[in-house]
Amino acid sequence: MSQGFNTTTELILTIPFYQWLIDQGFFGQVNFTQGITNVNDAKDWCETTTCPAPSAATQENCCIHHMNLHSCPLTDITNGLCGPWIPARGQIITHSEVLVGNALVGNWTNYVPGLYVLGQTSIISHFKIAGASIALVFDLTVEPKTDCGNGVCESDDGEDCSVCPKDCGTCPLEDWHYGLITASILFIFILIGVIYGFFAYQKRKFLYDSSWIYKYDDIKTNENRLWMGSMISRTDDKFDTGFNLTQVFVPTGDVDGKTVAIKRIEKKSFSLTKCIREEVRTVRQMDHQNVCRFVGGCIEVPNVAILMTYCAKGSLNDVLLNEEVPLSWSFRFSFATDISRGMKYLHSHKIIHGRLWSSNCVMDDRWSVKVTDYGLETFRKSCVCEDENIKKQKQVYLEPELVKSQAIPTEHSDVYAFSVILIEIATRGDPFQEEDPYSVPIDWQPPLPVFEKTSDENNCPCPDEYCKLISICRSHNPIERPSFESIKRRLQRINPNKQNPVDLIITMMEKYSKHLESVVAERTQDLMAEKHRTETLLYSMLPRSVADSLKTGLSVQAESFDQCTIYFSDIVGFTVLCSKSSALEVVGLLNRLYTVFDEIIENFCVYKVETIGDAYMVASGLPKRTSNHASEIAKMSLKIVEAAKHFKIPHLPNAPLKIRIGLHSGYVCAGVVGRTMPRYCLFGDTVNTASRMESNGEPYKIHISDDTYSELAITGGFQVEERGVISVKGKGDMRTWWLTGYDPCKMDKKQSLTEISKGYDMF
Numbered sequence: 001m002s003q004g005f006n007t008t009t010e011l012i013l014t015i016p017f018y019q020w021l022i023d024q025g026f027f028g029q030v031n032f033t034q035g036i037t038n039v040n041d042a043k044d045w046c047e048t049t050t051c052p053a054p055s056a057a058t059q060e061n062c063c064i065h066h067m068n069l070h071s072c073p074l075t076d077i078t079n080g081l082c083g084p085w086i087p088a089r090g091q092i093i094t095h096s097e098v099l100v101g102n103a104l105v106g107n108w109t110n111y112v113p114g115l116y117v118l119g120q121t122s123i124i125s126h127f128k129i130a131g132a133s134i135a136l137v138f139d140l141t142v143e144p145k146t147d148c149g150n151g152v153c154e155s156d157d158g159e160d161c162s163v164c165p166k167d168c169g170t171c172p173l174e175d176w177h178y179g180l181i182t183a184s185i186l187f188i189f190i191l192i193g194v195i196y197g198f199f200a201y202q203k204r205k206f207l208y209d210s211s212w213i214y215k216y217d218d219i220k221t222n223e224n225r226l227w228m229g230s231m232i233s234r235t236d237d238k239f240d241t242g243f244n245l246t247q248v249f250v251p252t253g254d255v256d257g258k259t260v261a262i263k264r265i266e267k268k269s270f271s272l273t274k275c276i277r278e279e280v281r282t283v284r285q286m287d288h289q290n291v292c293r294f295v296g297g298c299i300e301v302p303n304v305a306i307l308m309t310y311c312a313k314g315s316l317n318d319v320l321l322n323e324e325v326p327l328s329w330s331f332r333f334s335f336a337t338d339i340s341r342g343m344k345y346l347h348s349h350k351i352i353h354g355r356l357w358s359s360n361c362v363m364d365d366r367w368s369v370k371v372t373d374y375g376l377e378t379f380r381k382s383c384v385c386e387d388e389n390i391k392k393q394k395q396v397y398l399e400p401e402l403v404k405s406q407a408i409p410t411e412h413s414d415v416y417a418f419s420v421i422l423i424e425i426a427t428r429g430d431p432f433q434e435e436d437p438y439s440v441p442i443d444w445q446p447p448l449p450v451f452e453k454t455s456d457e458n459n460c461p462c463p464d465e466y467c468k469l470i471s472i473c474r475s476h477n478p479i480e481r482p483s484f485e486s487i488k489r490r491l492q493r494i495n496p497n498k499q500n501p502v503d504l505i506i507t508m509m510e511k512y513s514k515h516l517e518s519v520v521a522e523r524t525q526d527l528m529a530e531k532h533r534t535e536t537l538l539y540s541m542l543p544r545s546v547a548d549s550l551k552t553g554l555s556v557q558a559e560s561f562d563q564c565t566i567y568f569s570d571i572v573g574f575t576v577l578c579s580k581s582s583a584l585e586v587v588g589l590l591n592r593l594y595t596v597f598d599e600i601i602e603n604f605c606v607y608k609v610e611t612i613g614d615a616y617m618v619a620s621g622l623p624k625r626t627s628n629h630a631s632e633i634a635k636m637s638l639k640i641v642e643a644a645k646h647f648k649i650p651h652l653p654n655a656p657l658k659i660r661i662g663l664h665s666g667y668v669c670a671g672v673v674g675r676t677m678p679r680y681c682l683f684g685d686t687v688n689t690a691s692r693m694e695s696n697g698e699p700y701k702i703h704i705s706d707d708t709y710s711e712l713a714i715t716g717g718f719q720v721e722e723r724g725v726i727s728v729k730g731k732g733d734m735r736t737w738w739l740t741g742y743d744p745c746k747m748d749k750k751q752s753l754t755e756i757s758k759g760y761d762m763f
């Protein structure tokens with residue numbers, strides 16, 4: 001650096017430093033040899049003494065009587081220090097002007113005219129304080145002063161071609177530089193050559209790779225796997241093929257554990273030309289979820305075949321024509337979008353399909369559509385002419401210009417074919433519909449689908465946009481037809497439901513299961529109601545405990561009841577009444593009467609055993625055991641008599657309905673008899689006696705046996721009248737009673753009966 005600059009050194013003298021100077025005797029000469037021994041005096045002297053000019057300044061009259069800057073390049077220094085004051089070589093490179101001053105100056109600024117020796121330099125600030133000399137040292141690197149770009153090559157300042165090529169020109173290359181550059185270029189060329197060669201080799205290797213060739217005999221063909229063909233619906237009526245075909249078979253086989261669809265090609269000879277190899281190489285590289293994979297081929301005549309991945313659900317055509325498959329519009333949009341995706345992929349790989357029809361769009365088991373039977377034009381060329389019928393059917397997919405000129409299909413031809421598939425998707429029918437494929441002109445186009453404008457999910461949600469898409473896909477001018485990328489975007493835009501088929505199926509299943517749940521709940525409710533009705537009926541015919549046992553398949557054991565009361569009632573003169581009435585009237589009368597009785601007995605702890613003609617039989621104390629069986633039956637009987645008195649025979653309103661009632665208490669055996677129509681029956685003498693009480697009774701009177709009388713006496717509150725001893729058939733003489741009333745107030749007084757007959761009361 002050959003430029004002048006200022007350096008500033010800060011010097012602060014501290015008390016310990018003064019002390020050190022005194023201790024070292026550096027203040028001995030101060031103040032004109034008087035010397036200073038006190039640290040404060042030394043500080044005071046140093047800070048207050050005014051120094052004369054540098055040339056006159058000495059340690060006697062000035063504290064800091066010398067301060068300057070030295071510099072010495074380190075290359076000149078042998079002991080690592082620039083000094084003590086003169087380097088070993090004896091030359092001080094820089095020596096600034098001398099400054100003087102007192103201790104309070106602080107910052108000492110020196111001007112250095114320049115540092116001329118490049119490299120590391122030691123800078124020393126040299127102070128002379130009293131009798132001491134002090135040096136503050138620091139190192140710096142001196143670099144050449146350059147001014148690149150001023151147009152002058154200042155070599156004195158260190159500019160040269162390497163530092164400043166702008167001013168001094170670029171340095172001439174050395175020989176080894178030339179060698180290095182040549183070697184690098186050579187290396188790059190070799191590398192490019194190797195890479196290119198490698199890829200070319202790979203390409204060639206792939207071209208001549210024969211791993212895709214399978215021996216037909218090695219393929220395990222699945223003869224039993226059949227598939228409903230899409231062509232059939234068209235063949236049967238419009239084309240008489242001469243066969244009663246109902247199915248078209250796609251032969252399938254197993255190759256390397258994969259099921260493949262075998263597309264046989266009739267060929268008399270086959271030669272694996274480079275052209276075919278190139279076709280195969282192209283299709284082998286196709287890998288897209290909406291493009292069916294080429295698995296391989298068989299090239300031995302007569303078994304020439306193309307093997308494509310087998311898609312289990314058949315072709316799009318099969319699915320669309322199968323009315324059993326419900327297809328919502330979400331599904332249909334998903335099919336169309338899948339085809340557009342697959343075709344976009346093929347077109348991006350420069351593959352024109354040229355045979356895009358609905359039977360060449362196959363569906364995998366996840367309802368995803370894949371485009372198949374693409375490419376391999378030379379490979380699939382058959383020696384047999386295509387069936388005229390099939391040719392005519394497929395003509396509808398070809399743009400008229402193509403049919404007329406027999407030109408090679410283009411990307412636009414595929415878009416045209418796609419428009420026909422869109423029509424098939426919408427109509428789920430043959431694109432010809434009612435038309436005869438033979439008589440339609442070459443430029444005939446299937447009519448646009450007609451949509452119902454309702455929001456039903458089976459109707460197209462956007463009919464206008466859909467028809468517009470079909471129209472532009474089959475524009476007369478091929479240039480106006482959209483690309484498959486644009487078709488895909490349009491479909492996605494107009495499709496309100498963007499779910500994929502798997503999600504759609506899950507949604508459908510959820511909907512279906514919800515519907516099923518509600519149907520099951522409804523049916524369960526019906527079943528419960530029915531069960532309830534059946535149970536009610538069963539419980540009305542049999543005691544609940546008995547019915548429950550029978551329901552669970554248990555046999556019902558006969559049971560004996562020691563204490564119970566049996567009621568029998570009968571209509572007096574029923575035979576005469578019947579003779580005056582029709583059978584229907586009798587049934588009506590009994591139904592009405594027993595309905596009244598049934599309502600009454602509901603209020604008592606009794607069990608209706610049965611009705612036999614005009615006889616009505618009730619028991620208490622069974623099947624539920626109870627101690628007040630007699631009183632329950634007695635109270636019930638009084639109510640029934642009362643009801644009978646007021647009962648009006650529907651068809652003989654003026655004729656009274658007289659009933660006789662008989663009661664008896666005692667031991668009874670109960671059980672279920674019979675398997676069909678099982679009945680709960682009561683057996684024992686008590687039943688017979690109760691029946692006798694009834695038959696020996698009188699109209700509107702309740703005839704009770706002595707045993708019942710005794711039971712009622714225990715309960716109390718009943719009014720009875722002694723009938724006396726009567727002769728009862730099969731029983732002999734019996735003392736019997738008339739039950740005439742019931743007064744609950746009397747119960748508390750005495751547990752007894754009120755006997756009102758024959759002038760005395762029994763309490």
Ligand SMILES: Nc1nc2c(ncn2[C@@H]2O[C@H](COP(=O)(O)OP(=O)(O)OP(=O)(O)O)[C@@H](O)[C@H]2O)c(=O)[nH]1
Nearest residue numbers: 229230250261310311312314315355359360362373
């Ligand atoms: N399940 C299933 N069926 C297929 C598959 N490929 C073809 N098919 C069925 O076989 C029928 C005939 O198919 P191909 O022999 O390919 O005839 P095409 O598709 O009508 O016409 P080209 O392929 O153009 O000759 C189709 O309509 C489908 O029903 C497939 O991968 N899976």
Ligand SMILES: [Mg+2]
Nearest residue numbers: 359360372373
């Ligand atoms: Mg096909």
